[in-house]
Amino acid sequence: MKVYSIYILNKAGGLIYQNDVNPGLTKLTANDYLVLAGTLHGVHAIASKLSINIDGMESHQESTANANSALLVSGRSQDANNNKSGLQSIETDLFNLYVFQTLTGIKFIIITSPNPGELKKSYDSANEVFKQLYIVYSDYVMKDPFYSLDMPIKSFLFDTKVKEFVT
Amino acid sequence: MSDDIILPSATSMSTLTISDVSRTGFGYNPSVGTASNSITSETSNILLNRKTISLTPTSANSIYDKNVSSKKITEISLSSLSFLFCEIVNWSHKNSKGIQDLETRLNGLGYQIGQRFLELTKLREGFKNSKREIRIIEVLQFIHGSFWKSIFGRAANDLEKSQDVSNEYMIIDNAPLVSRFISIPKDYGNLNCSAFMAGIIEGALDSASFQADVTAHSVPVDGYPSRTVFLIKFHESLMVRESLRFG
Numbered sequence: 001m002k003v004y005s006i007y008i009l010n011k012a013g014g015l016i017y018q019n020d021v022n023p024g025l026t027k028l029t030a031n032d033y034l035v036l037a038g039t040l041h042g043v044h045a046i047a048s049k050l051s052i053n054i055d056g057m058e059s060h061q062e063s064t065a066n067a068n069s070a071l072l073v074s075g076r077s078q079d080a081n082n083n084k085s086g087l088q089s090i091e092t093d094l095f096n097l098y099v100f101q102t103l104t105g106i107k108f109i110i111i112t113s114p115n116p117g118e119l120k121k122s123y124d125s126a127n128e129v130f131k132q133l134y135i136v137y138s139d140y141v142m143k144d145p146f147y148s149l150d151m152p153i154k155s156f157l158f159d160t161k162v163k164e165f166v167t
Numbered sequence: 168m169s170d171d172i173i174l175p176s177a178t179s180m181s182t183l184t185i186s187d188v189s190r191t192g193f194g195y196n197p198s199v200g201t202a203s204n205s206i207t208s209e210t211s212n213i214l215l216n217r218k219t220i221s222l223t224p225t226s227a228n229s230i231y232d233k234n235v236s237s238k239k240i241t242e243i244s245l246s247s248l249s250f251l252f253c254e255i256v257n258w259s260h261k262n263s264k265g266i267q268d269l270e271t272r273l274n275g276l277g278y279q280i281g282q283r284f285l286e287l288t289k290l291r292e293g294f295k296n297s298k299r300e301i302r303i304i305e306v307l308q309f310i311h312g313s314f315w316k317s318i319f320g321r322a323a324n325d326l327e328k329s330q331d332v333s334n335e336y337m338i339i340d341n342a343p344l345v346s347r348f349i350s351i352p353k354d355y356g357n358l359n360c361s362a363f364m365a366g367i368i369e370g371a372l373d374s375a376s377f378q379a380d381v382t383a384h385s386v387p388v389d390g391y392p393s394r395t396v397f398l399i400k401f402h403e404s405l406m407v408r409e410s411l412r413f414g
Binding site: 140156 | 257260351360
Protein backbone atom coordinates (compact mmCIF):
# COMPACT_ATOMS: atom_id res chain seq x y z
CA MET A 1 0.00 0.00 0.00
CA LYS A 2 1.42 3.30 -1.08
CA VAL A 3 0.27 6.48 0.64
CA TYR A 4 -0.33 9.21 -1.90
CA SER A 5 -1.63 12.01 0.21
CA ILE A 6 -2.32 12.96 3.81
CA TYR A 7 -4.99 15.40 4.98
CA ILE A 8 -5.69 16.60 8.48
CA LEU A 9 -8.99 18.26 9.34
CA ASN A 10 -9.70 20.19 12.50
CA LYS A 11 -12.85 19.58 14.46
CA ALA A 12 -14.79 22.14 12.48
CA GLY A 13 -13.94 20.46 9.19
CA GLY A 14 -11.31 22.93 8.08
CA LEU A 15 -8.30 21.61 6.25
CA ILE A 16 -5.23 22.28 8.40
CA TYR A 17 -2.71 20.07 6.65
CA GLN A 18 -2.40 18.68 3.17
CA ASN A 19 0.67 16.90 1.88
CA ASP A 20 1.16 14.87 -1.28
CA VAL A 21 3.79 12.59 0.14
CA ASN A 22 4.14 10.39 -2.93
CA PRO A 23 3.48 11.39 -6.52
CA GLY A 24 0.48 9.75 -8.16
CA LEU A 25 -2.44 12.07 -7.66
CA THR A 26 -3.38 14.99 -9.86
CA LYS A 27 -3.05 18.30 -8.09
CA LEU A 28 -6.21 20.22 -7.29
CA THR A 29 -6.52 23.92 -6.70
CA ALA A 30 -6.16 25.14 -3.12
CA ASN A 31 -9.87 25.89 -3.04
CA ASP A 32 -10.79 22.40 -4.21
CA TYR A 33 -8.80 20.86 -1.37
CA LEU A 34 -10.78 22.90 1.11
CA VAL A 35 -14.06 21.90 -0.51
CA LEU A 36 -13.03 18.24 -0.52
CA ALA A 37 -12.14 18.43 3.16
CA GLY A 38 -15.40 20.12 4.06
CA THR A 39 -17.43 17.62 2.05
CA LEU A 40 -15.75 14.64 3.70
CA HIS A 41 -16.35 16.22 7.07
CA GLY A 42 -20.05 16.63 6.31
CA VAL A 43 -20.47 13.16 4.89
CA HIS A 44 -18.72 11.70 7.91
CA ALA A 45 -21.06 13.55 10.25
CA ILE A 46 -24.17 12.47 8.38
CA ALA A 47 -23.00 8.89 8.08
CA SER A 48 -22.53 8.67 11.81
CA LYS A 49 -26.22 9.48 12.24
CA LEU A 50 -27.21 6.47 10.20
CA SER A 51 -27.88 3.76 12.71
CA ILE A 52 -30.21 0.88 13.20
CA ASN A 53 -32.55 1.74 16.01
CA ILE A 54 -34.87 -1.20 16.61
CA ASP A 55 -36.18 -0.38 20.06
CA GLY A 56 -37.09 3.20 19.36
CA MET A 57 -36.32 6.35 21.30
CA GLU A 58 -37.11 5.14 24.81
CA SER A 59 -34.47 2.47 24.99
CA HIS A 60 -32.05 4.95 23.51
CA GLN A 61 -32.65 7.30 26.43
CA GLU A 62 -32.15 4.52 28.89
CA SER A 63 -28.91 3.52 27.32
CA THR A 64 -27.49 7.01 27.67
CA ALA A 65 -28.34 7.03 31.36
CA ASN A 66 -26.22 3.92 31.89
CA ALA A 67 -23.59 5.06 29.48
CA ASN A 68 -21.44 6.59 32.15
CA SER A 69 -21.23 3.64 34.46
CA ALA A 70 -20.48 1.56 31.40
CA LEU A 71 -17.82 4.08 30.46
CA LEU A 72 -16.21 3.91 33.87
CA VAL A 73 -16.23 0.12 33.95
CA SER A 74 -15.09 -0.60 30.44
CA GLY A 75 -13.22 2.57 29.61
CA ARG A 76 -15.07 2.69 26.32
CA SER A 77 -17.78 5.01 25.23
CA GLN A 78 -20.90 3.19 24.17
CA ASP A 79 -23.05 6.22 23.68
CA ALA A 80 -24.51 6.12 20.23
CA ASN A 81 -23.75 9.77 19.62
CA ASN A 82 -20.18 9.79 20.76
CA ASN A 83 -17.31 9.41 18.37
CA LYS A 84 -18.99 7.05 16.05
CA SER A 85 -16.89 6.35 13.06
CA GLY A 86 -19.30 7.35 10.40
CA LEU A 87 -17.21 6.93 7.32
CA GLN A 88 -14.14 4.78 7.44
CA SER A 89 -13.10 4.18 3.89
CA ILE A 90 -13.92 4.83 0.28
CA GLU A 91 -12.62 2.35 -2.23
CA THR A 92 -12.35 2.99 -5.91
CA ASP A 93 -10.44 1.49 -8.80
CA LEU A 94 -7.93 4.31 -8.75
CA PHE A 95 -7.41 5.02 -5.07
CA ASN A 96 -8.52 4.12 -1.57
CA LEU A 97 -9.39 6.75 1.02
CA TYR A 98 -9.31 6.04 4.75
CA VAL A 99 -10.65 8.28 7.50
CA PHE A 100 -9.68 8.17 11.15
CA GLN A 101 -11.27 10.45 13.71
CA THR A 102 -9.60 10.99 17.07
CA LEU A 103 -11.56 11.36 20.29
CA THR A 104 -11.06 15.10 20.10
CA GLY A 105 -12.62 15.29 16.67
CA ILE A 106 -9.54 15.76 14.53
CA LYS A 107 -9.73 13.77 11.33
CA PHE A 108 -6.77 12.15 9.66
CA ILE A 109 -7.42 11.20 6.06
CA ILE A 110 -5.05 9.25 3.86
CA ILE A 111 -5.37 8.49 0.18
CA THR A 112 -3.56 5.34 -0.87
CA SER A 113 -3.06 3.23 -3.91
CA PRO A 114 -5.87 0.73 -4.50
CA ASN A 115 -5.06 -2.65 -3.09
CA PRO A 116 -7.34 -5.38 -4.33
CA GLY A 117 -6.34 -7.83 -1.65
CA GLU A 118 -7.78 -8.88 1.61
CA LEU A 119 -9.93 -6.09 3.00
CA LYS A 120 -8.84 -6.54 6.60
CA LYS A 121 -5.19 -6.41 5.67
CA SER A 122 -5.51 -3.03 3.99
CA TYR A 123 -7.44 -1.74 7.01
CA ASP A 124 -4.65 -2.87 9.27
CA SER A 125 -1.97 -1.17 7.25
CA ALA A 126 -4.05 2.01 7.07
CA ASN A 127 -4.46 1.87 10.84
CA GLU A 128 -0.73 1.51 11.25
CA VAL A 129 -0.23 4.70 9.22
CA PHE A 130 -2.86 6.51 11.32
CA LYS A 131 -1.17 5.40 14.52
CA GLN A 132 2.19 6.76 13.38
CA LEU A 133 0.57 9.92 12.10
CA TYR A 134 -1.22 10.50 15.40
CA ILE A 135 2.02 10.03 17.35
CA VAL A 136 3.94 12.43 15.13
CA TYR A 137 1.07 14.92 15.28
CA SER A 138 0.97 14.80 19.08
CA ASP A 139 4.72 15.22 19.30
CA TYR A 140 5.62 17.74 16.65
CA VAL A 141 2.44 19.79 16.38
CA MET A 142 0.99 19.77 19.88
CA LYS A 143 4.32 20.43 21.60
CA ASP A 144 5.23 23.30 19.31
CA PRO A 145 4.74 26.64 21.06
CA PHE A 146 4.34 28.41 17.73
CA TYR A 147 1.33 26.35 16.70
CA SER A 148 -2.10 27.67 17.55
CA LEU A 149 -4.87 25.13 17.82
CA ASP A 150 -7.08 24.50 14.78
CA MET A 151 -4.85 26.56 12.54
CA PRO A 152 -2.90 25.29 9.52
CA ILE A 153 0.18 23.24 10.39
CA LYS A 154 3.39 24.73 9.09
CA SER A 155 5.92 22.87 11.20
CA PHE A 156 8.79 21.62 9.06
CA LEU A 157 9.77 19.02 11.64
CA PHE A 158 6.29 17.52 11.28
CA ASP A 159 6.74 17.49 7.50
CA THR A 160 10.04 15.68 7.80
CA LYS A 161 8.70 13.09 10.23
CA VAL A 162 5.62 12.43 8.10
CA LYS A 163 7.80 11.89 5.04
CA GLU A 164 10.03 9.56 7.03
CA PHE A 165 7.36 7.00 7.75
CA VAL A 166 5.38 7.06 4.51
CA THR A 167 8.28 6.79 2.08
CA MET B 168 -34.01 44.38 42.03
CA SER B 169 -32.87 40.97 43.20
CA ASP B 170 -29.24 40.03 42.98
CA ASP B 171 -29.59 36.32 42.45
CA ILE B 172 -26.33 34.71 41.52
CA ILE B 173 -26.76 32.88 38.25
CA LEU B 174 -25.31 29.44 38.57
CA PRO B 175 -24.24 27.75 35.38
CA SER B 176 -25.97 24.46 36.13
CA ALA B 177 -29.20 25.60 37.77
CA THR B 178 -31.25 28.75 38.19
CA SER B 179 -30.51 28.89 41.91
CA MET B 180 -28.46 27.01 44.43
CA SER B 181 -31.47 25.61 46.23
CA THR B 182 -32.69 23.71 43.20
CA LEU B 183 -29.43 21.82 42.89
CA THR B 184 -29.91 18.71 45.00
CA ILE B 185 -28.30 15.32 45.07
CA SER B 186 -31.50 13.68 43.86
CA ASP B 187 -31.63 15.73 40.71
CA VAL B 188 -31.95 13.40 37.78
CA SER B 189 -29.82 14.15 34.83
CA ARG B 190 -31.00 12.50 31.68
CA THR B 191 -27.52 12.13 30.35
CA GLY B 192 -25.69 11.02 33.44
CA PHE B 193 -22.15 11.88 34.34
CA GLY B 194 -20.16 14.76 32.98
CA TYR B 195 -20.75 17.65 30.68
CA ASN B 196 -22.87 17.01 27.65
CA PRO B 197 -22.82 19.81 25.09
CA SER B 198 -26.09 18.71 23.53
CA VAL B 199 -27.90 19.17 26.81
CA GLY B 200 -26.00 22.22 27.86
CA THR B 201 -24.85 23.34 31.24
CA ALA B 202 -27.54 21.40 33.11
CA SER B 203 -25.68 18.18 32.46
CA ASN B 204 -23.13 19.04 35.11
CA SER B 205 -25.58 18.67 37.98
CA ILE B 206 -25.11 15.95 40.55
CA THR B 207 -27.42 12.95 40.33
CA SER B 208 -27.86 9.90 42.47
CA GLU B 209 -26.15 7.85 39.81
CA THR B 210 -23.11 10.04 39.49
CA SER B 211 -22.73 10.59 43.21
CA ASN B 212 -22.95 6.86 43.66
CA ILE B 213 -20.16 6.35 41.20
CA LEU B 214 -18.05 8.99 42.83
CA LEU B 215 -18.61 7.72 46.38
CA ASN B 216 -18.15 4.02 45.75
CA ARG B 217 -15.35 4.02 43.29
CA LYS B 218 -12.00 2.78 44.48
CA THR B 219 -9.41 5.44 43.97
CA ILE B 220 -5.66 5.72 43.92
CA SER B 221 -4.21 8.65 45.77
CA LEU B 222 -2.06 10.81 43.56
CA THR B 223 -0.79 12.89 46.45
CA PRO B 224 2.89 12.18 46.96
CA THR B 225 2.93 10.76 50.46
CA SER B 226 4.94 7.60 50.02
CA ALA B 227 8.61 7.76 50.90
CA ASN B 228 9.84 6.84 47.45
CA SER B 229 7.96 9.57 45.63
CA ILE B 230 10.09 11.84 43.50
CA TYR B 231 9.42 14.77 45.86
CA ASP B 232 10.78 12.96 48.90
CA LYS B 233 13.99 11.63 47.45
CA ASN B 234 17.22 12.80 48.95
CA VAL B 235 18.68 15.50 46.78
CA SER B 236 22.17 14.04 46.88
CA SER B 237 21.03 10.65 45.61
CA LYS B 238 23.18 9.52 42.71
CA LYS B 239 20.42 7.44 41.24
CA ILE B 240 19.23 8.89 37.98
CA THR B 241 15.81 10.41 38.35
CA GLU B 242 13.80 10.53 35.18
CA ILE B 243 10.97 12.80 34.24
CA SER B 244 8.67 12.54 31.29
CA LEU B 245 9.90 14.23 28.12
CA SER B 246 6.31 14.99 27.18
CA SER B 247 5.53 16.90 30.33
CA LEU B 248 8.81 18.76 30.03
CA SER B 249 7.99 19.64 26.43
CA PHE B 250 4.51 20.87 27.31
CA LEU B 251 5.89 22.94 30.17
CA PHE B 252 8.58 24.42 27.95
CA CYS B 253 5.99 25.06 25.25
CA GLU B 254 4.04 27.11 27.76
CA ILE B 255 7.21 28.87 28.96
CA VAL B 256 7.95 29.95 25.40
CA ASN B 257 4.35 31.05 24.84
CA TRP B 258 4.32 33.04 28.05
CA SER B 259 7.64 34.72 27.33
CA HIS B 260 6.53 35.41 23.79
CA LYS B 261 3.36 37.09 25.01
CA ASN B 262 5.35 39.39 27.29
CA SER B 263 8.17 40.13 24.92
CA LYS B 264 8.58 43.08 22.62
CA GLY B 265 10.36 41.22 19.87
CA ILE B 266 12.39 38.20 18.92
CA GLN B 267 15.54 39.52 20.57
CA ASP B 268 13.61 40.25 23.74
CA LEU B 269 12.09 36.76 23.71
CA GLU B 270 15.55 35.19 23.54
CA THR B 271 16.74 37.39 26.40
CA ARG B 272 13.78 36.31 28.51
CA LEU B 273 14.35 32.61 27.83
CA ASN B 274 18.02 33.12 28.58
CA GLY B 275 17.12 34.80 31.87
CA LEU B 276 14.85 31.92 32.91
CA GLY B 277 17.57 29.40 32.14
CA TYR B 278 20.20 31.47 33.95
CA GLN B 279 18.64 30.85 37.35
CA ILE B 280 18.42 27.12 36.68
CA GLY B 281 22.09 27.04 35.70
CA GLN B 282 23.16 28.75 38.89
CA ARG B 283 21.27 26.25 41.01
CA PHE B 284 22.04 23.19 38.98
CA LEU B 285 25.79 23.78 39.19
CA GLU B 286 25.48 23.48 42.96
CA LEU B 287 23.46 20.30 42.69
CA THR B 288 25.78 18.66 40.18
CA LYS B 289 28.77 19.40 42.36
CA LEU B 290 26.98 18.00 45.39
CA ARG B 291 26.12 14.82 43.52
CA GLU B 292 29.70 14.34 42.40
CA GLY B 293 30.45 13.70 46.05
CA PHE B 294 32.81 15.49 48.41
CA LYS B 295 35.81 13.31 47.58
CA ASN B 296 35.66 13.39 43.79
CA SER B 297 34.41 16.91 43.46
CA LYS B 298 36.88 19.61 42.60
CA ARG B 299 36.70 23.20 41.53
CA GLU B 300 37.63 23.86 37.94
CA ILE B 301 39.88 26.88 37.63
CA ARG B 302 40.96 26.76 33.99
CA ILE B 303 38.67 27.72 31.14
CA ILE B 304 39.20 24.48 29.28
CA GLU B 305 38.50 22.43 32.40
CA VAL B 306 35.28 24.20 33.23
CA LEU B 307 34.14 23.83 29.63
CA GLN B 308 34.86 20.12 29.68
CA PHE B 309 32.89 19.87 32.89
CA ILE B 310 29.91 21.70 31.34
CA HIS B 311 30.14 19.68 28.14
CA GLY B 312 30.49 16.40 30.00
CA SER B 313 29.15 15.73 33.46
CA PHE B 314 27.04 18.86 33.82
CA TRP B 315 25.29 18.22 30.51
CA LYS B 316 24.85 14.57 31.43
CA SER B 317 23.26 15.33 34.76
CA ILE B 318 20.80 17.83 33.32
CA PHE B 319 20.03 16.39 29.86
CA GLY B 320 20.92 12.73 30.33
CA ARG B 321 23.85 12.64 27.92
CA ALA B 322 27.00 14.61 27.15
CA ALA B 323 26.90 17.32 24.48
CA ASN B 324 28.08 16.29 21.04
CA ASP B 325 31.04 18.57 20.55
CA LEU B 326 33.25 21.15 22.19
CA GLU B 327 35.16 23.49 19.92
CA LYS B 328 37.38 26.53 20.16
CA SER B 329 37.08 29.42 17.76
CA GLN B 330 40.14 29.81 15.57
CA ASP B 331 39.73 33.54 14.98
CA VAL B 332 38.70 34.87 18.37
CA SER B 333 40.63 33.69 21.40
CA ASN B 334 37.83 34.05 23.94
CA GLU B 335 35.13 32.20 22.03
CA TYR B 336 34.25 28.57 22.53
CA MET B 337 31.42 26.46 21.18
CA ILE B 338 29.42 23.61 22.66
CA ILE B 339 27.45 21.77 20.01
CA ASP B 340 24.34 19.70 20.61
CA ASN B 341 22.82 17.80 17.70
CA ALA B 342 19.34 17.58 19.19
CA PRO B 343 18.79 19.94 22.13
CA LEU B 344 16.32 18.41 24.54
CA VAL B 345 14.00 21.37 25.01
CA SER B 346 13.57 22.24 21.35
CA ARG B 347 13.22 18.72 20.03
CA PHE B 348 9.60 19.26 18.99
CA ILE B 349 9.79 22.93 18.12
CA SER B 350 9.93 24.25 14.59
CA ILE B 351 10.55 27.95 14.26
CA PRO B 352 8.25 29.62 11.71
CA LYS B 353 10.02 31.45 8.90
CA ASP B 354 8.89 34.89 9.99
CA TYR B 355 10.65 34.48 13.33
CA GLY B 356 14.05 34.88 11.72
CA ASN B 357 16.89 33.21 13.54
CA LEU B 358 15.11 32.72 16.84
CA ASN B 359 16.29 29.65 18.68
CA CYS B 360 14.38 28.40 21.71
CA SER B 361 17.54 26.77 22.99
CA ALA B 362 18.35 30.25 24.26
CA PHE B 363 16.91 28.73 27.42
CA MET B 364 19.71 26.16 27.45
CA ALA B 365 22.23 28.89 26.66
CA GLY B 366 20.94 30.62 29.77
CA ILE B 367 21.56 27.48 31.82
CA ILE B 368 25.19 27.37 30.62
CA GLU B 369 25.63 31.07 31.28
CA GLY B 370 24.23 30.73 34.79
CA ALA B 371 26.49 27.82 35.60
CA LEU B 372 29.60 29.54 34.19
CA ASP B 373 28.87 32.82 35.98
CA SER B 374 28.29 30.96 39.19
CA ALA B 375 31.66 29.28 38.80
CA SER B 376 33.27 32.74 38.32
CA PHE B 377 33.75 32.38 34.60
CA GLN B 378 31.83 35.39 33.37
CA ALA B 379 30.58 34.74 29.88
CA ASP B 380 27.84 35.55 27.42
CA VAL B 381 26.21 32.50 25.89
CA THR B 382 24.01 32.55 22.82
CA ALA B 383 22.31 29.77 20.89
CA HIS B 384 22.51 29.53 17.11
CA SER B 385 20.80 27.03 14.83
CA VAL B 386 23.22 25.32 12.47
CA PRO B 387 21.21 22.50 10.93
CA VAL B 388 22.99 19.68 9.14
CA ASP B 389 21.60 16.65 7.32
CA GLY B 390 19.79 14.41 9.74
CA TYR B 391 19.92 16.91 12.59
CA PRO B 392 17.49 19.70 11.77
CA SER B 393 17.62 21.22 15.25
CA ARG B 394 21.40 21.08 15.73
CA THR B 395 22.42 24.02 17.85
CA VAL B 396 25.73 25.74 18.51
CA PHE B 397 26.07 27.40 21.90
CA LEU B 398 28.54 30.22 21.45
CA ILE B 399 30.34 31.01 24.68
CA LYS B 400 32.08 34.38 24.74
CA PHE B 401 34.20 34.87 27.85
CA HIS B 402 34.80 38.36 29.18
CA GLU B 403 38.17 39.97 28.44
CA SER B 404 39.08 40.21 32.13
CA LEU B 405 38.84 36.44 32.33
CA MET B 406 41.38 36.00 29.58
CA VAL B 407 43.72 38.30 31.49
CA ARG B 408 43.20 36.25 34.65
CA GLU B 409 43.88 33.06 32.74
CA SER B 410 47.14 34.40 31.28
CA LEU B 411 48.31 35.69 34.68
CA ARG B 412 47.66 32.37 36.35
CA PHE B 413 48.93 29.96 33.78
CA GLY B 414 51.17 32.12 31.65
